Each structure stands twice: as C-alpha cells, then as structure tokens.
Amino acid sequence: MNKLAIAAMAASCMAMAAGQAKAADYVVGLSVATLANPFFQGMTQGVKKGIAAHPDLKLINTSANGDANTQTNQVTDLINQHVAALILNPINANSIVPIVKEANKKGIPVFTLDRGAACGSCQVNFLETNNVELGKEGADFIADQLKKRYGSIKGNVIDLEGLLGTTAGDEREKGFSDEFAALQKDNPDLKLIARQAADFDANKGFNITTQLLAAHKDIDAIFNGNDDNAVGAMRAIRQANRFYPIGNPKHIIIIGIDGTEQGLSAIRKGQMDATLSQNPLTMAEQSVAYVEDYLHGKKDLVPAHQYWPHMLLTKANIDSPEAKAYGLWGDEVSQ
Known part of the structure; x- marks a missing residue:
C-alpha cells in the first residue's frame, strides 16, 4: 500500500x-x-x-x-x-x-x-x-349539541375526570368545570349529575359509567378527560343496551380528548361524537x-x-384536508 x-x-x-x-x-x-x-x-x-x-x-x-x-x-x-x-x-x-x-x-x-x-x-x-382550553371547549361542545337537541341548553351531564395530580388532568377539569358553571348561570336546566375520576383509564371509565348508568335513567352527555375514558364509557353504554345513534334523542353525547386511533375509529363509526385532538x-x-x-x-x-x-374532530371533518394537515396521529401510530 x-x-x-x-x-x-x-x-x-x-x-x-x-x-x-x-x-x-x-x-x-x-x-x-x-x-x-x-x-x-x-x-x-x-x-x-x-x-x-x-x-x-x-x-x-x-x-x-x-x-x-x-x-x-x-x-x-x-x-x-x-x-x-x-x-x-x-x-x-x-x-x-x-x-x-x-x-x-x-x-x-x-x-x-x-x-x-x-x-x-x-x-x-x-x-x-392548553388543557384549560380543552376542558372549556369540551363543555361548549356539549352545550351546543344539547341546544340542537332541545332548542335550549339543558340536560343531564356526567364528568369523567382525568388523572388528577397531573397538570393535564387538573387543568382539563378546571376548564370544563369553570365553563360548565358559567353555562349553568344562564341555563338552570343544565345539570351535572355526577363527577368521578376515571384516571385516563378505559377500564375505570367502563366501571364508573356502568355504575352511573344503573343509577341514572336520563343521561344526555358525558365529558371525558381523555379518549381512554371515552372508550370505557362507550363500552359501558353498549353493554347496558343504552346506545342510540347520533341524532337520536336518546343518544348519549360523548366527547374525549387526545385523538387516539380508538377515538378516531369510534367517530368514523358514529359511536363517539368528537375528540379534541392533540x-x-x-x-x-x-x-x-x-x-x-x-x-x-x-x-x-x-x-x-x-x-x-389542538383541533376539534367530528365525523364531519375527521377526514378533511384540514384534519390531515394538522395530523391524525392516532392513524399514524396504529400503522
């Protein structure tokens, strides 16, 4: 060399x-x-x-x-x-x-x-x-859907809290509860009938919702601290034979937070109303x-x-160019 x-x-x-x-x-x-x-x-x-x-x-x-x-x-x-x-x-x-x-x-x-x-x-x-804003927007979404159903903001709502002690769980709960209380001032027939922590856990969401469905005949909507809570709530609703399609007066409105693959799939199937996607x-x-x-x-x-x-996703916009530009991460991670 x-x-x-x-x-x-x-x-x-x-x-x-x-x-x-x-x-x-x-x-x-x-x-x-x-x-x-x-x-x-x-x-x-x-x-x-x-x-x-x-x-x-x-x-x-x-x-x-x-x-x-x-x-x-x-x-x-x-x-x-x-x-x-x-x-x-x-x-x-x-x-x-x-x-x-x-x-x-x-x-x-x-x-x-x-x-x-x-x-x-x-x-x-x-x-x-902005977790406070996520909670606030969740309350506003439920209020909008109830107004479409009844002509005014009224109905029975459940709050499935996230994991308290985390900034995400605490702030989402603050945003939801503060906005819900503000809505109640002008809408006295808007009722929060239960509030329990499901800890961002689908199994806890299922167990708590099962108990609440047995205790309450009339439930109009459930706010969920994340999509795992929402998935558990949806499973409980179906198991209790309380599922009705979106648009039916007996449909229980479900909104979650995160934009997971399970959440996106449920929205596309018409089983879940919305998620506030991160x-x-x-x-x-x-x-x-x-x-x-x-x-x-x-x-x-x-x-x-x-x-x-973040972005509010419903069946109307979940596959829109705007949603795809934002990024449907739940679809990407599941691939």
Missing part, C-alpha cells in the same frame, strides 16, 4: 471516529409516564423521530409504567449517567419536583412534555396543549428541537412555556 493510500485510509478512519464521537456528543434521557396509553406511545415515537433528525443526539428511553416512584428512580439513574438533558413526562406534577431540582443542581436542563412540574422555572421548557408526534419532535437549540447555546430560541395547537 503506497503512502497516499495509507494517508487516505488514516483520514477516513479519523473522519469515522469524529463522526462516531459527534453522534455521542449529547445523550438525552427520556422518561414517559406509561406506554400503556397510546398517546404516550405516540409521544415516544415523536421523540425518537426528533432524535433521529439530529445526529449529535443519542436517546436513553424509559417508561415509568404509571408509578411515580419508578419514575423518580429512573430519572435518578439518568442523572447519575450524566445525561446532557432530560425530557420528562411527569406522572405527578408535585412528586417530580425534587428530582427536577436535583437535575438542576447537576447542571442538567429539564424539558417537560405534555405534563409539567409544579416548580415553574425549574424546567427550561414546558411544552403542552398531536404528540409533532409536539415531541419540537421538544427535541428545543433540546438541540439549548445544547448548542441558542437559549433565546427556547420559550419557557408553549401551547401546541
């Missing part, structure tokens, strides 16, 4: 080594609340896609399986591995605070995704949907982009708090 060939090979090896070093420049630790929920499956896919778009980032991916102590232990382990940044989807806004502050002490920036930590500036960026894929990709900016010294490009767009 001549000297030129040897030099070329050496240069190539150095370039490869540099590329490998670059790929490991920054390790990002991800902790999601659970992968049992399709929304968080979509979020994880979005983070992975975002990481793949930035060759200098590497991902360590963890799921807490719905347990706050597990999440604390996993994030502690990530901190001890000296990750360059953390993307957290907290199970509980308060219980995550000590570990976020521990990351702060070690100089590790924390980015919270969909759910935040109850410590304000301890997180570099909190990227979420897009965890694009939201998660943006979170990774903020991590990249921050690590490269572009801190001015990273907002402390940002609301990601």
